[in-house]
Amino acid sequence: MIPDRCSFCRGKLREGKTEFMAHVAGEVIIIKDVPAYICEQCGEAY
Numbered sequence: 001m002i003p004d005r006c007s008f009c010r011g012k013l014r015e016g017k018t019e020f021m022a023h024v025a026g027e028v029i030i031i032k033d034v035p036a037y038i039c040e041q042c043g044e045a046y
């Protein structure tokens with residue numbers, strides 16, 4: 001479920017791209033350009 005407000009600063013969320021970091025089998029995998037909702041104020045991604 002996607003909140004429509006940032007839970008940290010109550011800022012507005014907009015659609016954007018972010019990086020997602022996952023730990024798989026002892027390795028760190030970074031997936032770029034993952035669609036996400038990003039807070040306009042603090043940059044937190046959901």
Ligand SMILES: [Zn+2]
Pocket residue numbers: 006007008009010011039040041042043044
């Ligand atoms: Zn925020």
